[in-house]
Amino acid sequence: MNAVVDILISASFWAAVIRIASPLILATMGELICERAGVLNLGIEGIMVIGAFAGWMAVYQGLPLWGGVAVAMAAGMLFGLLHSTLTVPFGLSQHVVGLGVTLLATSSASFAYRLMLPEVTSPPKIAPFQPLHVPGLSDLPWLGEALSQTALTWAAFAMAGLVAFMLYRTPLGLAVRAVGENPAAVEAQGLSVTGLRMGAVIAGSGLMAVGGAFLTLSAFSSFFFEMVNGRGWICIALVVFGAWRPGKAVLGAILFAAFDALQIRLQQTPLGAALPYQLFLALPFILSILALILMSRRAEVPAALMVPYNKGER
Amino acid sequence: MTIRTFTISRRGLLLGGAAALVAANLPRGLMAQEPLKMAGIYTVPVEQQWVSRIHIAAEALKAAGTVDYSFTENVANTDYPRVMREYCEAGVKLIVGEIFGAEAEAREVCAEYPDVAFLLGSSFMPDAAANPNLSVFDNYIQDAAYLSGIVAGGMTKGNIGMVGGFPIPEVNRLMNAFMAGVREVKADAKFQVSFIGSWFDPPKAKETAFAMIDGGADLMYAERFGVSDAAKERGVLAIGNVIDTQGDYPETVVTSALWHFEPTLNAAVAAIQGGTFKADNYGTYSFMNAGGCSLAPLGTFEGKVPAEVMAKVAEKEAAIKDGSFTVAIDDTEPKSS
Numbered sequence: 001m002n003a004v005v006d007i008l009i010s011a012s013f014w015a016a017v018i019r020i021a022s023p024l025i026l027a028t029m030g031e032l033i034c035e036r037a038g039v040l041n042l043g044i045e046g047i048m049v050i051g052a053f054a055g056w057m058a059v060y061q062g063l064p065l066w067g068g069v070a071v072a073m074a075a076g077m078l079f080g081l082l083h084s085t086l087t088v089p090f091g092l093s094q095h096v097v098g099l100g101v102t103l104l105a106t107s108s109a110s111f112a113y114r115l116m117l118p119e120v121t122s123p124p125k126i127a128p129f130q131p132l133h134v135p136g137l138s139d140l141p142w143l144g145e146a147l148s149q150t151a152l153t154w155a156a157f158a159m160a161g162l163v164a165f166m167l168y169r170t171p172l173g174l175a176v177r178a179v180g181e182n183p184a185a186v187e188a189q190g191l192s193v194t195g196l197r198m199g200a201v202i203a204g205s206g207l208m209a210v211g212g213a214f215l216t217l218s219a220f221s222s223f224f225f226e227m228v229n230g231r232g233w234i235c236i237a238l239v240v241f242g243a244w245r246p247g248k249a250v251l252g253a254i255l256f257a258a259f260d261a262l263q264i265r266l267q268q269t270p271l272g273a274a275l276p277y278q279l280f281l282a283l284p285f286i287l288s289i290l291a292l293i294l295m296s297r298r299a300e301v302p303a304a305l306m307v308p309y310n311k312g313e314r
Numbered sequence: 315m316t317i318r319t320f321t322i323s324r325r326g327l328l329l330g331g332a333a334a335l336v337a338a339n340l341p342r343g344l345m346a347q348e349p350l351k352m353a354g355i356y357t358v359p360v361e362q363q364w365v366s367r368i369h370i371a372a373e374a375l376k377a378a379g380t381v382d383y384s385f386t387e388n389v390a391n392t393d394y395p396r397v398m399r400e401y402c403e404a405g406v407k408l409i410v411g412e413i414f415g416a417e418a419e420a421r422e423v424c425a426e427y428p429d430v431a432f433l434l435g436s437s438f439m440p441d442a443a444a445n446p447n448l449s450v451f452d453n454y455i456q457d458a459a460y461l462s463g464i465v466a467g468g469m470t471k472g473n474i475g476m477v478g479g480f481p482i483p484e485v486n487r488l489m490n491a492f493m494a495g496v497r498e499v500k501a502d503a504k505f506q507v508s509f510i511g512s513w514f515d516p517p518k519a520k521e522t523a524f525a526m527i528d529g530g531a532d533l534m535y536a537e538r539f540g541v542s543d544a545a546k547e548r549g550v551l552a553i554g555n556v557i558d559t560q561g562d563y564p565e566t567v568v569t570s571a572l573w574h575f576e577p578t579l580n581a582a583v584a585a586i587q588g589g590t591f592k593a594d595n596y597g598t599y600s601f602m603n604a605g606g607c608s609l610a611p612l613g614t615f616e617g618k619v620p621a622e623v624m625a626k627v628a629e630k631e632a633a634i635k636d637g638s639f640t641v642a643i644d645d646t647e648p649k650s651s
Contacts, residue, residue, distance in 0.1 A: 012528040016521055110359070110388055123361045123539070125562065219517035220540060225359055225388060226514040264525040268506045273649050277481070281511045 003269040004262075011145035013261055018146070019219065021250075021257035022153040023048075027211030027235040028242070028249050029163045030076075030204040035239055036167065037200030038180035038304040042098020043083045044208050045232030046105030047076045049225075051209025053109040056216035056223040057116065059126045068217055069152070069210055076209020077202045079105050084201035088194050091308030102232075110225050123222040152218040157250075159207065164246035176200050180302035183309040193309045208232070241292050243299035255291060259284035349376075350583060353401040354385035355394065355411035358513070363539075363556040364453065364573075368410060368435075371575035380583060381408070391415035395423045402427040408586055410434065410579065414482070424448040431591045433582045437483060442593035451578050451596035452484050453556065455607035456491035457634050458571035460641040461627050462553050462609055463495020465569050467503065468623030469551050470496070470533040475506045475526030478537045479513045481647040485537065488555065488571070490644040492535055498630075499623060506531055507650045516540030524548070542567055558610040568619065570610040577605045602634050 007013050027048055034041040041047075055072030059065055079101055086097045117124070129150035138144045167173035175196055179186045183193045211231075216223050234256065242249025263280040266272060272280065352372065356362075360369040369385065376383040389397050394416040401409055402423070412435035413420035424432045424445045436450040466474060474496060478485045489507070496503050506526045510518045519540030526534065527548045534552040536542045542559055545552040546566045554560065554570025578599040585591040600606035609627065612619060633639035 010528065012524070016524060020521060114359075114387075120361060122366070122557065122559075122562070215517050220520060221543065222516070222539075224361075224514045224516060224539070226512075227516060229512055229515045229518070261521070261525070264508065264522050265529070267508045268526065268529050268650055272508075273651075277509045278511065281509075 003271075004266070007262060007265045011142045013265065014146040015148055016261040016264075017254060017257045018149055018153060019257075020260050021253045022149075022156040023211045023214035023219065023231060024235055024238060024253040024257065025156045025160055025211075025250055026214060027208045027232060028238045028253055029160055029246060030207030030209075030211065031235050031239050032242070032244060032246060032249055033163065033167075033176070033204035033207070034201050035305055036180045036244060036302055037176050037197045038183065038302055038307065038309075039084065039087055039197055039201050040094045040098065040306050041080075041083060041201060041204060041208075042095060042236070043079060043101030043105065043205065044098075044235055045228060045230070046102030046109075047079050047205050047208040048212030048215075048228045048232045049109045050079060050105040051076050051212030052216045052228060053113060053212075053223050054209070055213030056126060057112070059217065060124060065127075065129055065217055069213055072209045072213035072217075073206040076212075077206040079209075080202035080205025081198075083205065084198040087308070088197045088201070091310060094306050106225075113223065113225070123224060125221045126217070128216075128221045129218040150218045152214055156211075156214070160246055160250045163207075167246065177302075180304050183304055183307075187309075187311065193311070197309070208235075211235070237288065237292065240299065241288065241295055243295060244302060248295070252288075252291075252295075256284055256288050259287045349379055349382040350408055350586060351406045352381040352383045352408040352410065352583075353406045354383065355389055355397050355401070355409060356385065356387045357389050357391055357394065357412060357415060359387050360385065362513075365412070366557060367453075367573045367575045368579070371579045372410065374576065375579065375583065395419045398423045399426075402430050407431060408433065408582065410582075412436075421445055421448065431582065431586050433579070433596065440593040440595055446593050447591070449582060449591070449594040449596050451599065453573045453607075454487070454597045454600040454643070455556070455571055455573045455602075456487050456641045456643055457602035458573075458607035458609050459488040459491040459555070460495040460634075461631060462555075462569055462571040463492040464498050464623060464627050464630065465495075465609070465612075465619055466492070466533055466535070466551075466553050467496040467499025468620045469568055470500065470503065472500055472502060473504045473506070473530045474533050474535060475523060475529075475531030475541075476508070476535040476537065476648070477519050477522045477526070477541045478507070478509045480511065481509050483645040486645050486647055487643055489535070489537070489648045490646070491641050492553070492571075493648060494642065494644075498626065504530075505648070505651045507648050510538065513538075516543070520544045536567070554610065560610065560613050560615075564614045568615045569612055572608050572610050573600060574606050574608065575600075602631070603637065 031041055031044055051072040054075035055068040058071035059068035083097055083101045086092045087094050129152050131148040132151050175191055179193055179196045187193050212228055215227055238249050238252045241252035263283040267280050354372055356365045358365055360366055372383045375381045386397050408431045410433045414437055428447055432448040434450055435452055440448055440450050476489055508522050510522055516539045519538040520543050523534055523541040523544035527550055532550050534541050534545045536552045537555050542552045542563050546563050552567045554567050556573045558570045560567040578596045581599055
């Protein structure tokens with residue numbers, strides 16, 4: 001038990017938690033915007049891959065790091081456009097389209113990678129984001145180490161705040177939330193359901209792609225085909241965990257990251273020698289499922305989630 | 315001062331030209347064989363450490379004109395048999411690859427094409443009765459891993475972090491040999507062992523390495539991409555595996571245990587050309603005495619490793635090569651100590 005307490009009070013543990021949570025927060029915010037507008041975006045896994053690839057490749061080709069983030073976002077929005085065109089005006093199955101987009105984006109990334117780098121034997125590296133020195137904050141004894149994070153991490157948390165503000169404090173946010181609850185009412189107000197939903201999916205996909213780019217531009221320095229490794233699916237669960245609310249979703253991401261950082265460290269305690277390692281790897285998922293059960297009891301699902309809107313249909 | 319001028323006479327030109335003609339035709343005349351049609355089928359990109367060793371060996375034979383090599387990468391295990399069939403139907407005579415995730419299905423395809431030679435990485439042994447045309451291999455580089463462990467033992471204060479993908483035999487074998495090497499020098503060394511449950515998640519491998527460094531590790535065994543990056547960021551040492559990674563981390567990677575696939579592939583190609591290819595275990599071609607593995611040169615760490623440690627490495631290397639010492643092959647899952 002002492003070992004666990006020691007882990008929990010160490011600054012390096014919390015630094016790891018924030019690091020692991022950052023890409024999840026970005027992508028979860030993206031998915032949350034889509035779902036609040038009534039569109040389930042299962043393209044998230046592939047869009048994260050394309051973001052990880054496009055952002056990294058842009059920097060590798062000479063763009064500055066923030067330029068890479070912008071390219072990743074643009075690439076994600078492009079796939080968001082594809083997804084929303086098929087699901088919103090055409091009203092196709094959101095499950096099928098989402099998985100299709102994931103497959104297309106994933107294989108496009110590997111195809112483009114091989115076209116651009118046909119003859120490499122070891123994945124090339126870029127100079128990734130470095131931990132930011134915040135005057136005053138970084139010199140504090142414990143907090144300084146825990147908050148020794150890259151600019152992209154700070155941007156992720158700022159983005160979560162921005163999304164929350166946008167959804168709950170602006171007319172646009174009200175319209176986005178309404179279109180996920182009762183699109184006919186939005187239509188009656190003279191707003192375009194198609195435009196709002198497509199815009200939400202495109203913007204959300206852009207955020208997902210930045211979440212993917214976090215992996216290649218901040219967490220690591222080169223691109224690997226399978227490096228997103230299911231993080232997109234975790235974000236889908238985090239949206240449900242957060243009951244479609246940005247604040248709770250961020251908490252969920254931090255909780256999941258904390259479980260993950262904890263299991264890595266628990267493996268090195270005497271417990272780790274006694275139990276099989278698979279149990280530790282499964283721990284964040286098991287605990288998150290348990291938390292999901294508790295949290296989701298009072299969740300309010302957007303009423304029009306996954307319901308295509310056909311103008312004039314009764 | 316005289317200046318020699320180089321002038322070309324008619325006779326010289328003719329002689330030289332004739333010599334060049336002979337030289338150009340010499341290799342072809344000596345080989346007297348068409349390049350062998352060969353295909354590589356890999357479940358991961360050719361950048362991956364393990365597969366890159368196979369790819370490099372095949373590219374070298376292609377450059378030498380011995381084989382006509384093409385490859386398919388990123389093949390899903392479920393799709394593996396289909397790609398095998400496609401190459402067989404296309405008239406390929408040798409297929410190399412890895413069937414760790416498609417053992418049964420791939421072996422069925424081998425049986426369907428008895429005229430094609432298969433040289434595949436596998437966790438199981440060859441079966442001459444069912445698949446007389448299938449030979450297996452794996453990276454049995456425990457010799458080099460053991461030597462890299464001795465170097466690590468000389469560089470650590472006694473706490474080593476090891477991050478692996480999955481605890482499968484080829485990973486365990488190298489980790490155990492490495493640990494045995496470390497204990498040669500530091501009998502009481504502490505090991506932190508973790509598996510991340512993925513072959514390709516560098517950010518996760520990096521996080522795991524960070525946790526070990528926070529836990530006191532001063533040297534990392536870098537079995538996965540990402541570990542060396544964590545070591546570099548925190549300024550601790552690392553030992554590479556399968557490929558030489560010192561070029562990317564000149565300040566932190568002391569040495570690497572290298573795998574050379576050339577002896578394995580060359581033996582198989584020679585057997586096919588001689589008509590003697592049969593079901594065999596090519597694992598031993600990865601041993602040090604076959605030239606299948608080696609310790610990477612110290613490079614930037616030349617002179618920084620204690621001399622008595624390097625003397626021990628040289629002594630053990632000689633003993634491994636002359637057969638008086640054998641590194642134990644231990645496939646059990648290593649545990650933290």
